[in-house]
Amino acid sequence: MTVNESGGSPAPASRSRRRRRDAEENSTRILDAARQVFAAQGVATSIEVVAEHSGLGLGTIYRHFANKEALVNELARQLLEAAVDLAERHVASGEDALRQYLWDVAELLGSQPGIIRTIWNFPGSETLTARSRTAQAGLLRRAQEAGSVRGDLVPEDVAVALFAVTGILDIGRAAAASGWQRHLEAVLIGWGTSGPGLRHAPLTAADMDDIISGSGI
């Protein structure tokens, strides 16, 4: 009689549940470690450093994530999901929350330098980005109805402003952790004026599709 068949060991269903729970815990532990390591040392840091920081063996890491790219993509997915949740909460608030949304989402992106560059088009990002665009459009419409931003803005302008914030965070890293604030402040002043129409055409929804699908090279 093997240990597995002994009366004292858990029933197979229970064992399988426990294995699943252990696997989930390990996955969370790896992702938390990766977030901390990449934020502190940049995303070029090797997966070995992540393993060491997580306290798990390299074999365990690779059972959960085929390679570093898969790990980074999962971090990006979780970050985009948090950003979308945030946008949807602001829309649901029923307030003129465009400015606050931009601030909150930029703070969120700034919390994970290194990862942010990938969040606009990792594999499978389409569903989340579609939700993000819907929420951004709602926030812009409400701000325009409240008269707090100019009427000729389109939702793609909001997305482009976040690309801009990403550039500042990505290039400036820790030194520019707050550098996006003053830039966004100037953008919002520009958006808030009621002067003549903007002369330059916005990106189109089709452009945004290209960007999100990664075919925009």
Added chain:
Amino acid sequence: MTVNESGGSPAPASRSRRRRRDAEENSTRILDAARQVFAAQGVATSIEVVAEHSGLGLGTIYRHFANKEALVNELARQLLEAAVDLAERHVASGEDALRQYLWDVAELLGSQPGIIRTIWNFPGSETLTARSRTAQAGLLRRAQEAGSVRGDLVPEDVAVALFAVTGILDIGRAAAASGWQRHLEAVLIGWGTSGPGLRHAPLTAADMDDIISGSGI
């Protein structure tokens, strides 16, 4: 008697000049090919593709550039040099050229997506970035004297605006080739207002040193 010693062959000094000229021509040919390949297919494209496009063998490529990183760094150096030349020409014009400078430099950066992310801190970029910062400060001062931008801007705001443009170009690629224009237009409206002082602190010169030295992670 070998061919090299034949009376009809060039003298050693002349042969060495010709070898130098050939090497320079090959180097230019590799860089041109790399620029075209990376602009069309992204910087992740392998050095083999660059070799094929240049019509030179992989061995010749590696005689000129130790690896892809070295090639990309040289492209970045040439791009930053072109950007600095542009800034200095605008300063020398004696006109209020900040706006035109931003436009021209963004066009230039947009001509080489993929490379632009590296131009702020490749190895040895310090001399060029120092020249760039001096020129940007001059352009800002002149714009402030002309009253075309608000007085509380600092040179670092100009640099941050270019990081923002880089983010738009880098994430949006071809689809956002003109997306930075409308963003920069809004920024310049924000900069042009004479409203209350900007509430958020700018990056400091020390922050910019950290960013340029690559220690800002």
